[in-house]
Amino acid sequence: MNKTLMASLLALALTGCASSQSDQPFSLTLAHINDTQSHFDADDVRLSFANKAVYTRAGGSARVFNYANQLREQAHTNNQAFLFLHAGDAWQGSGYFTQHKGAMNADILSRMQLDAMTLGEREFALDNRHLASFIEQVDFPVLAANLDARQDADLQAVENLQPYVLYAFKGNKKKRVASVKDAGKSPVVAVLGLVRQDMATAGKQVGQLSFEQEVSRAQSTVNALKEQGVSHIVALTHLGLERDNQLAQKVNGIDVIVGGHAQGLLGDFTALGGTKNEPYARRFTNPDGRGSTCVVQSGQFGQAIGKVTVTFTYDGRVSQCEGGNTLLVDQQFYTDVRRNDTQRVSEQQQQSIMAAIADADADNIAIVAEDKSLQQYIAKEYQPALLKAYGKVIGVVPQTLAHAQLPVTGKSSQVAPLVAASQLYWLNTQGVQSVTGRQADFSLVAASAINQGVEIGAIKAGQISMELLPGNNPISLVSLTGHQVAGLLLEAINGAIAPNADGGSFPYVAGLRYQFNETSRGRGYLSRIEYARNGQWTRLDPNTQYQVALTGFHALANGGGQTLFDAQQVLTDRIDLAYVNGNLAAFPVARLSKNAQGAIEVNYINQPLNCQQAQVSCNTPAYAFTDYVRDNRPALTALAEPGISLNRL
Incomplete structure (x- = not known):
């Protein structure tokens, strides 16, 4: 068992089940991304409006950050609890990673003010020395409850690698706490991380790490959290959608699974020229027949962001789980993928597209500007070397x-x-x-x-x-x-x-x-x-x-x-x-x-x-x-x- 996990479970046992937690209804909003794969810049995308293909740019860290800030502000206005999560595979996938070996990921993800992240298989693309450096540099916890690092020289002493993290909320204000006892009457949300149990056999650089079975470790961690008095539990996973769905049906006590690895954008995007995938925020009944778990994932490359709002009953069960994925796009559209000035859509078509996006039913797409400060930082510190390496x-x-x-x-x-x-x-x-x-x-x-x-x-x-x-x-x-x-x-x-x-x-x-x-x-x-x-x-x-x-x-x-x-x-x-x-x-x-x-x-x-x-x-x-x-x-x-x-x- 992970040394950190052993210490955490011991703390739970010592605290016992006595808790002064409030029995008032509680609502939590989660913004989430996954499989960003070092796509810090926006990507070209092809969309369809009124059966006409158009091209624009979507995602990028500066655009995701801006939209996440908008969601934060909404939560602040509504005095509602809010967390921003990353479900793994932040690493390998662009020339930025080839050049910076995870250091840029640590820099930019920290600037995006994440509250937690789990590990995907791409985080094991190099070696555990690089991974340890990344985990030590980020200013948010990296979570993996079923990862045992006791035998690995690079990761065994990394304190920021945790099985779970606890956040106590007083309205919109949150505080990281060590136990429910430290939270007083404030509602506490536990976010636990799960990585693939077969990571060691997937051809990755895992060193001397061992990976425990996903379902059994999830259940034992949930049980320990429940014994302490934690009422609201989020599993941050990188298992793929099918295994997330199975996890929801095999483990009691997880309220929300925020997943990664599947890469498909949950929801119906056929009206935009995309595909219709499994529904977003699908709920599954737990084995005990009493509780239920809501499963969500976003897409890939940071082109979209997921947002789910979970409402709990007085006794801590999920009563509502609603939300969706939103594709984050630029405001300018083109008739050709090369996006030259001469290929901009006509003014009439531009207005038609803007009206379609502004439609109340079109909540799966939004025009979002890039956060100016973060965009300028990336353009100054990182883009010049990458553009030079990319060539013609x-x-x-x-x-x-x-x-x-x-x-x-x-x-x-x-x-x-x-x-x-x-x-x-x-x-x-x-x-x-x-x-x-x-x-x-x-x-x-x-x-x-x-x-x-x-x-x-x-x-x-x-x-x-x-x-x-x-x-x-x-x-x-x-x-x-x-x-x-x-x-x-x-x-x-x-x-x-x-x-x-x-x-x-x-x-x-x-x-x-x-x-x-x-x-x-x-x-x-x-x-x-x-x-x-x-x-x-x-x-x-x-x-x-x-x-x-x-x-x-x-x-x-x-x-x-x-x-x-x-x-x-x-x-x-x-x-x-x-x-x-x-x-x-x-x-x-x-x-x-x-x-x-x-x-x-x-x-x-x-x-x-x-x-x-x-x-x-x-x-x-x-x-x-x-x-x-x-x-x-x-x-x-x-x-x-x-x-x-x-x-x-």
């Missing part, structure tokens, strides 16, 4: 391109097939072929090689290397037989769809197409594998050698398992491609081997490839994608045929 515009994305690990109905990757296509294109350009001396037949890309989707708007070279493909794994070119390719695909797919797998090994392709049929949970067979030969789809021959492009995950046999390791164990012809002092170079590989700990090692024929050297750049996937967009697809849209048929049970 190489294309435009008319519609957001989504990325998901597995291609299932309604949720697939539009980005991974483009990345695979870019590598096949790049390898077969004249300049690259002069280095490799080979013609690539097809390309395989692991889903985990892509960091995120591609948002609508202009796309710059630096965004590709810093956000979309930020890794340091080179493109590899290796000879494999058709039989070996089939084995690689089978092992990678079975590994990706196995129970509890994260899908990271799933192979997306270019110049190749296949059909996989699942026959039992996490297992199946390939019914078709074809490659494009002279513009015609041709069945892959088991005995023919093909030149296959791979990224680091597959090339190191992590996703292809034993088949790919065996294929490179003796006298492989694989070459890894990287830039040295700005010039493309090939690094021939002799074979793969395993060290005493079982880790795979690459043995080079001549000079080893050291991606940590200052003059070496191994991120050839980013170079390939940049060239592909600039040369072939300056208007970047999804491919019509991704080449994959995945038939799940």
Whole structure:
């Protein structure tokens, strides 16, 4: 158990259930965001009014801060309790994070006057030293009741990492307290944090942390809080909507779950050209059949903010839970995503849009100015370095391109097939072929090689290397037989769809197409594998050698398992491609081997490839994608045929 949690529960036990808490009805307003992913600037968005597409900017820290302040002021005017919460995944997702490693997040989030935050998987993108620094720098508590940090050298002594926090309210005024006893007759709200129980197996940098089961730890923490006399409990989670809904039905005593990770914007946004997702503020009956829990989430990137008002009965149960997500947009609209002055909507259309937004029924969107002070601070302290690193515009994305690990109905990757296509294109350009001396037949890309989707708007070279493909794994070119390719695909797919797998090994392709049929949970067979030969789809021959492009995950046999390791164990012809002092170079590989700990090692024929050297750049996937967009697809849209048929049970 977490050392801090042990101390907190001991304090609860010592306090006992005696409490002088008021039995008067109580109302609490929660403003909340999640999955902001270092999107401190506003994003381009496509909306629809009167069936006409228009483009504007949404979100950004300065706009979210301004709207949160408006909600604070409303609560102050109504003398109502108010909290502003972040449900995790504040980190990795933009060039800002690449440059500042969490320090900017600590700075800006503190300036936004949050009252608490929990941890998402992106907070574990680096190592616990960076995470500890972030938690120590922020001026609000970071909550995780089911995280045990006692064995971790970096986080075990971080006092600001807590299982929960208590706030006592006197009207709109709040005070952080150590116990209900310290609050006197003032109502107390407990906010407890929950992180994913499977974080340690999700490929994150968790050090020596351990993660306890979400439901059991939530219930034991709630029970201890109730014993002290806390009547109002909020769970701040980063589990995903489905697990939040399950939590509400398996744990007694949580009044509100403010969640993250799902990223979908709860509510109906079809009138704005968006989608209709699950309702906001859905209530579930607890296992005891007496209490109920209200579940809310906002969207992603800080484009919207959620607001829920919870009213409690005299005995502390939820009687009402109402609110919604509000998309925060700029006041200027355009007919094109490039948003040039000549592309502004007409004055008549502008007035029509403003009237639609001002409509009393359109409470899911609001025109909100950016907080001037925070916007100027970001523009002065952080933007110049980022804009320099981003470089020139190489294309435009008319519609957001989504990325998901597995291609299932309604949720697939539009980005991974483009990345695979870019590598096949790049390898077969004249300049690259002069280095490799080979013609690539097809390309395989692991889903985990892509960091995120591609948002609508202009796309710059630096965004590709810093956000979309930020890794340091080179493109590899290796000879494999058709039989070996089939084995690689089978092992990678079975590994990706196995129970509890994260899908990271799933192979997306270019110049190749296949059909996989699942026959039992996490297992199946390939019914078709074809490659494009002279513009015609041709069945892959088991005995023919093909030149296959791979990224680091597959090339190191992590996703292809034993088949790919065996294929490179003796006298492989694989070459890894990287830039040295700005010039493309090939690094021939002799074979793969395993060290005493079982880790795979690459043995080079001549000079080893050291991606940590200052003059070496191994991120050839980013170079390939940049060239592909600039040369072939300056208007970047999804491919019509991704080449994959995945038939799940």
